[in-house]
Amino acid sequence: MAGAHTLAETERQVSELLKGKTIDFDSMAVVANLFRAASAARNHFERTVLLQHDLSWTAFVVLWVTWIWEPIETRQIAEEGGFSKATLTGVLGTLEGRKLLTREKSKEDGRLVLVKLTASGRKLMDKLFPEFNRHESEVTSVLNKSKKQEIAEALRLITNYAAEN
Amino acid sequence: MAGAHTLAETERQVSELLKGKTIDFDSMAVVANLFRAASAARNHFERTVLLQHDLSWTAFVVLWVTWIWEPIETRQIAEEGGFSKATLTGVLGTLEGRKLLTREKSKEDGRLVLVKLTASGRKLMDKLFPEFNRHESEVTSVLNKSKKQEIAEALRLITNYAAEN
DNA sequence: TGAAAGTCGTTCGGATGCTAACAATCTTTA
DNA sequence: TAAAGATTGTTAGCATCCGAACGACTTTCA
Numbered sequence: 001m002a003g004a005h006t007l008a009e010t011e012r013q014v015s016e017l018l019k020g021k022t023i024d025f026d027s028m029a030v031v032a033n034l035f036r037a038a039s040a041a042r043n044h045f046e047r048t049v050l051l052q053h054d055l056s057w058t059a060f061v062v063l064w065v066t067w068i069w070e071p072i073e074t075r076q077i078a079e080e081g082g083f084s085k086a087t088l089t090g091v092l093g094t095l096e097g098r099k100l101l102t103r104e105k106s107k108e109d110g111r112l113v114l115v116k117l118t119a120s121g122r123k124l125m126d127k128l129f130p131e132f133n134r135h136e137s138e139v140t141s142v143l144n145k146s147k148k149q150e151i152a153e154a155l156r157l158i159t160n161y162a163a164e165n
Numbered sequence: 166m167a168g169a170h171t172l173a174e175t176e177r178q179v180s181e182l183l184k185g186k187t188i189d190f191d192s193m194a195v196v197a198n199l200f201r202a203a204s205a206a207r208n209h210f211e212r213t214v215l216l217q218h219d220l221s222w223t224a225f226v227v228l229w230v231t232w233i234w235e236p237i238e239t240r241q242i243a244e245e246g247g248f249s250k251a252t253l254t255g256v257l258g259t260l261e262g263r264k265l266l267t268r269e270k271s272k273e274d275g276r277l278v279l280v281k282l283t284a285s286g287r288k289l290m291d292k293l294f295p296e297f298n299r300h301e302s303e304v305t306s307v308l309n310k311s312k313k314q315e316i317a318e319a320l321r322l323i324t325n326y327a328a329e330n
Numbered sequence: 331t332g333a334a335a336g337t338c339g340t341t342c343g344g345a346t347g348c349t350a351a352c353a354a355t356c357t358t359t360a
Numbered sequence: 361t362a363a364a365g366a367t368t369g370t371t372a373g374c375a376t377c378c379g380a381a382c383g384a385c386t387t388t389c390a
Contacts, residue, residue: 007321013233018295026313027301031206033320038203039247040327041196056376068178074339082204087377089340111338111385130183136192138330142322148191154316155198156172157307162205165303223346239369252347254370276355276368 007032034158041139049132053124058083060132062091063117066101067125071114073106100124172197199323206304214297218289223248225297227256228282231266232290236279238271265289 010032011025042057050060061081066072069080078088092115095101100121106112117125140148175197176190207222215225226246231237234245243253257280260266265286271277282290305313 007317010233014294017232018291021295023295023298024302026310026317027305028298029317030305030308030313030320031301033317033324034199034203034206036247037320037324037327038199040324041199044327044330058376067182068175075337082201084378085339086341086379090376092339109338109386113339126183129179130186130188133188133193136196137189139323139327140192140195142326143195143319145191147319148195151316151319152172152191152194152198154308154312155195155202158304159198159202159205161307162202162209162304165209221346240367249348250369251349251371255346274356274368278369 030158034155044139045132045135049128049135053128056091058087058091059095060128062088062095063100063121063125064129066115066117067122067129070116071104074103074113074115077115095121195323199320209304210297210300214293214300218293221256223252223256224260225293227253227260228265228286228290229294231280231282232287232294235281236269239268239278239280242280260286 007029011028014023014025014028045060046057050057055063058081061083062077065077065080069076074088074092075085078085081088092101092103096103099118101115101117104114104116106114143151172194176193179188179190179193210225211222215222220228223246226248227242230242230245234241239253239257240250243250246253257266257268261268264283266280266282269279269281271279308316
């Protein structure tokens with residue numbers, strides 16, 4: 001990642017290509033860097049913590065959300081994780097096969113499926129999450145505490161806007 | 166997207182699960198919201214601007230990078246876009262089939278392939294990018310100008326760190 | 331009450347993405 | 361110069377992901 005060209009060069013080229021038309025460069029920079037950062041961070045986590053536990057990114061997110069909120073309905077996992085329910089079905093199958101979690105029909109509503117971690121899954125996350133969190137600290141170590149809080153809040157605003165429109 | 170639980174609830178649960186162990190919540194919030202925002206924004210762009218032009222996210226990125234830097238080597242497209250060269254080969258095939266760009270062997274170095282937009286591809290981007298940029302403005306409209314610049318810079322720092330480690 | 335509408339998780343088919351292996355080409359080295 | 365090594369784009373095989381259609385179940389409402 002980390003494009004070979006600087007942002008300034010990119011802006012110069014874009015304004016050259018669109019002479020006359022008005023472009024919002026500040027917004028362009030936010031969006032471009034948002035995707036770069038997410039992609040680079042995901043690659044970093046996959047290469048480091050996740051690979052040694054043989055977990056894909058999505059599998060980790062599923063375990064994380066379940067670990068925090070179990071018992072949890074599958075639709076909630078999909079919503080929190082940001083992927084489709086079709087994708088989730090496959091990942092749940094894999095993780096269930098590895099005995100890291102269980103699926104169980106809800107008694108109150110026969111349409112729902114409840115997901116829980118197994119003892120083995122819980123043991124994994126007790127070890128894995130602190131490890132993952134250390135890498136989160138590393139990756140964001142270029143920012144101080146108040147900056148982190150600002151960024152998190154700003155990203156949350158973007159998420160809310162984009163999800164609702 | 167936009168998880169059903171608030172950040173505060175998540176933090177409370179995590180600290181309950183990991184009693185005694187120290188967790189860096191500020192960094193956790195940055196990373197969690199980074200992925201939420203990227204996913205929500207990408208979905209938003211795909212639903213709105215990209216769908217009506219029958220372009221996938223990756224296809225759009227390829228066109229965008231090529232539009233700005235043509236003629237450009239394929240390895241540069243992959244680097245700027247953040248995907249593998251194998252992925253790029255497929256997307257280039259699709260876009261070449263739709264006559265939006267061309268591939269051409271380099272004369273200086275027989276291993277390289279140079280990519281250019283066709284007149285039709287250039288016409289598309291002249292129209293599409295301003296449209297896309299209006300949506301970038303919208304999605305980030307919750308931030309003022311100086312905030313946008315801060316966020317962009319912070320994300321760039323994260324990208325650089327993650328890409329190098 | 332009972333039929334229509336809504337919601338849930340799963341399945342299916344297809345698109346997308348990656349790693350590893352490969353052939354073509356260039357560079358290095360002795 | 362000739363062989364070994366490095367680099368590039370493509371291919372093949374595999375995993376992941378999504379939208380649409382579906383069956384099971386619940387809710388609505390007349």
